[in-house]
Amino acid sequence: MLKYLRNKTMSVDRTAPDELTVFGVLDDDLYGVEMTAVFSQSALEILSVSGKWHRYTTPECPRALDMLQPAVGMRLEPGFRARVAKVIGRGACRHFANLLLEMGHAAKNAKMAIEYQEAAALDPGLSLEAFIADWRPDQAPPKAAAQSIHVKAPAPPQPAPETPPLADAPRPSGGMVIDLHVHTAPASPCASAPIDEIIREAKDLGVHGMVVTDHNYVWTSDDIKRLRDKHGFLLLRGNEVITDQGDVLVYGLERDIKGVIRIADLRAQVIEAKGFMVMAHPFRGFLITGAEQMGLSVEQAAQREMFKHVDAIEVLNGKVTPDENGFAAKVADALSLPGTGGSDCHEMGTIGCYATEFTVDINSEADLVQALHAGSYRPVRFRD
Amino acid sequence: MANPKRFKFSRSRCTSVEAAGDNLLRTVCRLNDMFCEMRVTVEVQLPDMEIKKVEGAIERCYDPAEHRAIPLLPQLAGIRVGPGMAKIFKGLVGEEAADSQLLFMVEEACHGVILSSTKDMAAMAPNEDDLPAEIFQSMAKANTRLIGRCAAYAPESSMVRGALEEG
Ligand SMILES: [Fe+2]
Numbered sequence: 001m002l003k004y005l006r007n008k009t010m011s012v013d014r015t016a017p018d019e020l021t022v023f024g025v026l027d028d029d030l031y032g033v034e035m036t037a038v039f040s041q042s043a044l045e046i047l048s049v050s051g052k053w054h055r056y057t058t059p060e061c062p063r064a065l066d067m068l069q070p071a072v073g074m075r076l077e078p079g080f081r082a083r084v085a086k087v088i089g090r091g092a093c094r095h096f097a098n099l100l101l102e103m104g105h106a107a108k109n110a111k112m113a114i115e116y117q118e119a120a121a122l123d124p125g126l127s128l129e130a131f132i133a134d135w136r137p138d139q140a141p142p143k144a145a146a147q148s149i150h151v152k153a154p155a156p157p158q159p160a161p162e163t164p165p166l167a168d169a170p171r172p173s174g175g176m177v178i179d180l181h182v183h184t185a186p187a188s189p190c191a192s193a194p195i196d197e198i199i200r201e202a203k204d205l206g207v208h209g210m211v212v213t214d215h216n217y218v219w220t221s222d223d224i225k226r227l228r229d230k231h232g233f234l235l236l237r238g239n240e241v242i243t244d245q246g247d248v249l250v251y252g253l254e255r256d257i258k259g260v261i262r263i264a265d266l267r268a269q270v271i272e273a274k275g276f277m278v279m280a281h282p283f284r285g286f287l288i289t290g291a292e293q294m295g296l297s298v299e300q301a302a303q304r305e306m307f308k309h310v311d312a313i314e315v316l317n318g319k320v321t322p323d324e325n326g327f328a329a330k331v332a333d334a335l336s337l338p339g340t341g342g343s344d345c346h347e348m349g350t351i352g353c354y355a356t357e358f359t360v361d362i363n364s365e366a367d368l369v370q371a372l373h374a375g376s377y378r379p380v381r382f383r384d
Numbered sequence: 385m386a387n388p389k390r391f392k393f394s395r396s397r398c399t400s401v402e403a404a405g406d407n408l409l410r411t412v413c414r415l416n417d418m419f420c421e422m423r424v425t426v427e428v429q430l431p432d433m434e435i436k437k438v439e440g441a442i443e444r445c446y447d448p449a450e451h452r453a454i455p456l457l458p459q460l461a462g463i464r465v466g467p468g469m470a471k472i473f474k475g476l477v478g479e480e481a482a483d484s485q486l487l488f489m490v491e492e493a494c495h496g497v498i499l500s501s502t503k504d505m506a507a508m509a510p511n512e513d514d515l516p517a518e519i520f521q522s523m524a525k526a527n528t529r530l531i532g533r534c535a536a537y538a539p540e541s542s543m544v545r546g547a548l549e550e551g
Contacts, residue, residue, distance in 0.1 A: 008398075030506060090533060090534060109418065
């Protein structure tokens with residue numbers, strides 16, 4: 001039986017020589033929205049946008065209509081998708097964002113259709129295949145200087161409050177406390193805190209050390225040494241690698257891995273380097289996607305392929321909910337895999353919320369990897 | 385040349401999710417417009433939301449990049465539907481197909497699976513018109529990742545304000 005159906009229809013009219021008016025409807029079992037957007041045909045720039053709700057799920061969904069205007073001025077160029085997702089998806093509503101992306105794509109195809117018709121009028125033998133093979137959306141002349149478009153500044157990013165700490169997470173008891181999962185700017189494009197400021201904050205808090213685990217980025221040992229000396233603080237290197245099974249924290253592997261790697265291939269490299277692998281936030285998004293409501297048991301979750309390739313599981317992560325951390329801890333228990341803790345901090349104010357407490361002294365990356373293999377640590381809640 | 389005002393471009397995209405037996409969902413995304421008619425079918429195993437099978441089909445399409453993407457789609461089997469999946473899809477198919485419409489259709493199909501589970505959850509709740517604001521506030525409080533995710537869960541929304549004040 002059918003469980004869910006979503007229809008999206010786009011209709012593009014050429015309402016002026018350089019204007020494509022796109023009317024879009026998104027309709028499914030939960031949401032009903034419609035939008036009208038006018039694009040310039042030459043630059044595929046959004047000149048105006050408006051929307052309407054027909055069906056929604058919370059009493060505050062109508063607020064989204066006031067937040068659509070920052071789309072005006074956006075162009076269909078590289079990065080359009082990410083901007084729409086961020087500015088309209090987060091500022092207004094992701095279903096409006098989804099519809100607007102579809103409308104943008106329809107506008108681009110409409111432009112291609114118009115330009116093909118024009119080209120074929122001059123060269124009747126021109127096949128659509130040949131035309132498409134050479135076509136670029138930016139071939140058209142750029143936006144005319146006389147065309148003045150009011151571009152609204154994008155909505156400021158919404159600060160997400162910190163996840164409430166897991167109440168029953170253990171506190172440190174005199175060991176060496178290291179935050180094993182830290183992102184810095186600009187090494188991680190998603191992070192906003194510069195490394196010097198994060199180190200200062202960690203020192204002020206009383207964290208004994210931290211490991212920078214920037215996404216697919218390897219710091220040079222010279223940079224790390226310079227920062228260690230400058231701040232008199234234990235700074236170590238790790239990496240957060242994107243695999244087909246999700247994000248993996250890697251310690252003791254000095255290799256720059258680009259893009260997405262199969263977890264089994266990463267495992268082979270880490271074993272060769274005698275490094276250590278931790279499955280990062282394995283149940284992030286678990287509640288939003290409703291897997292729990294579908295009755296995923298700890299035993300079933302423990303069967304996941306990812307856990308066959310790691311040495312430990314991150315069971316205290318500062319970016320996921322207490323339930324998601326709690327579930328990860330149960331799975332780690334079921335598999336008899338050790339648990340680690342890390343803030344996963346990307347901005348100021350979050351470093352050290354969770355960390356890992358070691359019972360041995362750690363002064364180098366080699367010490368860290370050795371202590372991880374020896375199992376002389378436990379995840380802790382450090383900061384309130 | 386034809387009157388430019390008579391120009392019209394239309395597109396329809398339909399994503400459907402059906403129960404295919406034994407905790408298996410089959411989700412299909414279909415696209416039809418002036419340039420192409422394509423279909424992507426994804427099978428997802430519950431409750432773990434693991435992709436078991438991905439298949440693309442082209443009925444009509446003039447873009448060679450889409451034809452090249454077809455053999456790359458089956459390798460997406462094994463990935464789980466959920467946050468971060470788009471990044472993994474793109475990384476696995478590589479540059480050749482990362483921007484293909486077919487890969488986007490895989491994503492749309494997988495979003496359909498997430499939305500179908502949201503629908504199941506929503507169906508269990510009474511009509512939201514009858515619900516007191518506290519219900520939504522406690523939802524925001526229980527899952528703080530919702531906060532800042534959209535206008536309804538913006539910090540100044542009544543659903544969030546109440547949750548933060550109480551907290
Ligand atoms: Fe991270």
